[in-house]
Amino acid sequence: MVYVEMKLHIDYKVAGGKMLRIDVEIEGAIIKDIRLAGDFFIYPEEAILLIEKSLKGVEKKQVAKRLNSMLKEKNIKIIGFKPQDLKEAIERI
Numbered sequence: 001m002v003y004v005e006m007k008l009h010i011d012y013k014v015a016g017g018k019m020l021r022i023d024v025e026i027e028g029a030i031i032k033d034i035r036l037a038g039d040f041f042i043y044p045e046e047a048i049l050l051i052e053k054s055l056k057g058v059e060k061k062q063v064a065k066r067l068n069s070m071l072k073e074k075n076i077k078i079i080g081f082k083p084q085d086l087k088e089a090i091e092r093i
Helices: 047-055 060-074 083-091
Strands: 005-013 019-027 030-038 041-043 077-079
Touching (some): 019 083, 041 047, 047 060, 060 083
Antiparallel strands (some): 005 019
């Protein structure tokens, strides 16, 4: 089986007006690397690095599940987007 590796930039407008900017490297359906930015808030702020790290190696369709798990486990709060928004943005690829 042949997998194509893609590096993409996604601008995704979340319902309610927030912008989610994603730089993602995908091989097949697996996230190899991801960087998140936009006009949302994450508490604690350094948790963004934990979130990005936790999504590496995850299948695109499992993004929301993994993110929900991470938020509960580490008591991380996100204001401006939901895990499902991130999944929908990445699945558009």
